[in-house]
Amino acid sequence: MSEHRSRAPEPDQRPEVGPPAREDHVLLAADGLVMDFPGTRAVDEVSLTVRSGTTFGLVGESGCGKSTLTSLLLGLLRPTAGTVRFRGTELTRLRGRELRQQRRHMQVVLQDPVGSLNRRKSVAQIIGLPLAVHGAGDVTARRRRVDELLELVGLPTSYASRRPTELSGGQCQRVSIARAIALHPDLVVLDEAVSAIDVATQAQILNLLRSLQAELGLTYLFVSHDLAVVRYMAPEIAVMHRGRIIEQAPRDELFAHPREEYTRTLIDAIPRVPARAAAPESREATS
Numbered sequence: 001m002s003e004h005r006s007r008a009p010e011p012d013q014r015p016e017v018g019p020p021a022r023e024d025h026v027l028l029a030a031d032g033l034v035m036d037f038p039g040t041r042a043v044d045e046v047s048l049t050v051r052s053g054t055t056f057g058l059v060g061e062s063g064c065g066k067s068t069l070t071s072l073l074l075g076l077l078r079p080t081a082g083t084v085r086f087r088g089t090e091l092t093r094l095r096g097r098e099l100r101q102q103r104r105h106m107q108v109v110l111q112d113p114v115g116s117l118n119r120r121k122s123v124a125q126i127i128g129l130p131l132a133v134h135g136a137g138d139v140t141a142r143r144r145r146v147d148e149l150l151e152l153v154g155l156p157t158s159y160a161s162r163r164p165t166e167l168s169g170g171q172c173q174r175v176s177i178a179r180a181i182a183l184h185p186d187l188v189v190l191d192e193a194v195s196a197i198d199v200a201t202q203a204q205i206l207n208l209l210r211s212l213q214a215e216l217g218l219t220y221l222f223v224s225h226d227l228a229v230v231r232y233m234a235p236e237i238a239v240m241h242r243g244r245i246i247e248q249a250p251r252d253e254l255f256a257h258p259r260e261e262y263t264r265t266l267i268d269a270i271p272r273v274p275a276r277a278a279a280p281e282s283r284e285a286t287s
C-alpha cells in the first residue's frame with residue numbers, strides 16, 4: 001500500500017449512497033499477492049484494503065489480471081505468494097470446510113446475466129439454492145425469503161416460477177443479485193456485473209446496487225474495465241495495469257490529479273457527453 005496515495009476525506013456522496021454507519025473496519029485485506037501462470041505473472045505484488053460498508057472500485061482493461069485477482073480474493077485460487085485476510089482470518093491458510101465457511105460470507109455477481117444462471121431451474125430454485133445448501137430455515141421459511149429477496153431487487157414475486165430464459169438480461173442480473181445477497185454476505189464482489197447489459201438497464205442495476213448497499217450495509221468490491229461506471233459506484237478506486245495496482249486514490253482525487261499516464265488515458269477515454277445524459281441516474285428506466 002505504500003505506493004498508493006494517502007487517504008483523503010471521503011469525496012462528496014449523495015446521502016442515499018454513502019456507506020452506512022457500520023463499523024469502519026477492514027473487511028478484506030490483500031498483502032503482496034502474486035499469481036504466476038506458466039509464462040505469465042497475472043497478479044504482481046498487489047496489496048489492497050476494503051473497509052466494511054464501502055465500495056472499493058478496481059478498474060483495468062481486459063487481460064490486466066482483474067479476474068485472477070478477484071479469484072485470489074475470493075479464495076478460489078491459491079496465490080503464488082502473499083496473503084488474503086477476510087474478516088480477520090487468513091484465507092490463504094484455510095482449506096476444505098473452513099474455507100467454505102468463510103466463502104459463505106463473500107458472494108459474487110458475474111458478467112453474463114443469463115449464462116450465470118441455470119436455465120433449467122426456476123427463479124425460486126436459483127435464489128433458494130444457497131439457502132438450501134446452508135440449511136437456512138425450512139422450505140416455507142426459504143420460500144418466504146425468496147419472495148422477500150425478489151422484492152428487494154425490484155422483481156414481482158410472481159417471477160419466482162419463471163425460468164431465466166423468460167427474463168431480460170437486466171432481470172436475470174437482478175436474480176443474480178438476489179442470490180448473492182440471500183445469505184446476508186459481508187462482501188459482494190461485482191465482477192463486470194453490468195458490462196453485458198444495455199446502458200439504460202445498466203443504470204437501473206447500478207442504482208439498485210447502491211440502494212441495497214444503503215439498506216443492507218453491504219460491502220462491494222466493484223470490478224470493471226469501465227472507469228465511468230466505477231466512478232459512479234466507488235469512492236475509492238484502484239487502477240490495475242499489467243498485473244499491478246499502479247495507482248489508488250479517492251475518486252475525486254484520482255480524476256482531478258491522476259498520477260499515472262495510464263490512468264489519464266482511461267479518464268480521457270470516457271466519452272464526453274452532456275452531464276445529464278452521462279449520469280447513470282438520468283437515463284430512462286426501461287426494464
Ligand SMILES: Nc1ncnc2c1ncn2[C@@H]1O[C@H](COP(=O)(O)OP(=O)(O)OP(=O)(O)O)[C@@H](O)[C@H]1O
Pocket residue numbers: 037038040041042060061062063064065066067068069
Ligand atoms: N488459468 C490460466 N492459465 C494461464 N494464464 C492465465 C490463466 N488465467 C489467466 N491467465 C492470464 O493471466 C492474465 C490476466 O488474466 P485475467 O483473466 O485475470 O485478466 P482480466 O483483467 O480479468 O481480463 P478479462 O476481463 O479479459 O478476463 C492474462 O494474460 C491471461 O491470459
